[in-house]
Structure formats: structure tokens, C-alpha cells
Amino acid sequence: MNRAPAHPATQPVRSRRPLALTATAVGAGALLALAAPLAASAHVTVGPNTAAAGSYATVNVKVPTESDTASTTKIELDLPTDTPLSYVAYEPIAGWTVELVKEKLPKAVKVGDSTLTEGYTTVVWTATGEGIKPGEFVQFPVTLGPVPDVDKLVLPAHQSYSDGSVVDWDETGADAEDPAPTVYVNEAPPADEHGGSHSAASGDEHGSDATEASATSAAAQPDVLARVLGIAGLVVGVIGLIVGALGVTRARRGNGAA
Structure with a gap:
């Protein structure tokens, strides 16, 4: 068969x-x-992300462009008004203009021996050219002080793109999808917080080489989670x-x- x-x-x-x-x-x-x-590293962050109360801390605002088609053309960094900063200075960056916005505070605040009725509320960086193109990032150094004696300094950022869209980095909490850049003062930063955990020098009146070196080191740290x-x-x-x-x-x- x-x-x-x-x-x-x-x-x-x-x-x-x-x-x-x-x-x-x-x-x-x-x-x-x-x-x-x-996904793990494309946030707007500050580094170093720790500072001593009373110091003049120099931090780098790191701004990556997440979009595949649009460039970052403007960054606005909100400063606290309930614990205002009496001194803010920036480092000039080629291709960008900077505006320090100073306004009347909602209420008078005593800082040291002075009583402030107005203070810095926003730092605005605006591109004069193409801005931060897809796949690129730029760091904007800024000195803030004196750092208030608080748990942490929350600095919401608003990232504008060339296509008209705006991303607000202003959320807080462990589950925040768009976390606000944060400088930790009395509170310890989370173990997985971006931006490093180096402390800013507290003995220099308006920042120091040690502070700037710390900021550079923090910015260069690898993203462990990534x-x-x-x-x-x-x-x-x-x-x-x-x-x-x-x-x-x-x-x-x-x-x-x-």
C-alpha cells in the first residue's frame, strides 16, 4: 500500500x-x-540638585529637546515668590538672550536683615537662532541666592517649541510625568532623581570654582535608570x-x- x-x-x-x-x-x-x-532622561532638570541654605548656588538648567520635528526656542524658569531670591545672575550663552523678570511680591518677605517687597520671579531664555534642535540639549548656568532655609526649592519650567507647542515641567511627587526641576535644601533628594546630588558650595558669596566643578560633574553623571x-x-x-x-x-x- x-x-x-x-x-x-x-x-x-x-x-x-x-x-x-x-x-x-x-x-x-x-x-x-x-x-x-x-524616556528616562529627557526631562528639564537642574544640576547639582542640592544646595545649602544661605548659600549662593550655581546650577545648570539642562534642557533637552524631546520632539523629533521641532526645536526648543524658549525656556521660562519660575522662581519662588513666598521665599524670594534677592540675587539672580546668569552666564551668557551664544545664540540666546536672557531676561531676568523682577516684579512686586504678593506680600512683603523678610530675607536676612532686609524686607523684600519685590523680587525675581522668572528667568527667560529666548533663542536668537534655531534653538535646541531635535536630539540636542543645552545647559543654562544660573546663580541663585541666598538659598532659602526650606525643604526644597521647586523651579517650574516652561519649554516652548518652534511649532507653537509648550511643555510645562511643573509637577511634583514621585509619580509626576512632567516633574518640575528641584533643588533640595534640607530634604534629601530621591535616589533616582536626575541632576546628581552634589551640594553647592556655601562659603562663596556669588558662586565659586568648586560649585561650578560640582555642577559640571553632576551634569556628566550617567543616568543609572536609563x-x-x-x-x-x-x-x-x-x-x-x-x-x-x-x-x-x-x-x-x-x-x-x-
């Missing part, structure tokens, strides 16, 4: 499936490795390769046994 020949499409169909699963796993791993660091997520993505891809290879081998063995 003659046996009917196997259907010619049976063998290829068995081998394609593991290959497709492998490609899917590798693609997912690659996307996780690439996208996770971007690295962990990136490695996790690569691991997923490797596991996908192994699973796919095992599937192909088993399929071939099964075809050979048939």
Missing part, C-alpha cells in the same frame, strides 16, 4: 514560526533598549534569540523524524 506524499508546504511552515518569534523578540528588545533611556532599562532591553533580545534558535532546532528535528 503506497503512502500519500507529505504536503510540500508542511516543512517550511514549521520553520518559519520560530524565526518570526525570534525577529519579534529581538525587535522588542532593541526598541526597549533604545526608547527606555530617552542604563538598567537599556541592559534589560538587550537581555530580552538575547533571550528571544535563544528561544528562537531552540524552536528552529526542534522543528528541524521533528521534520527529520517525520
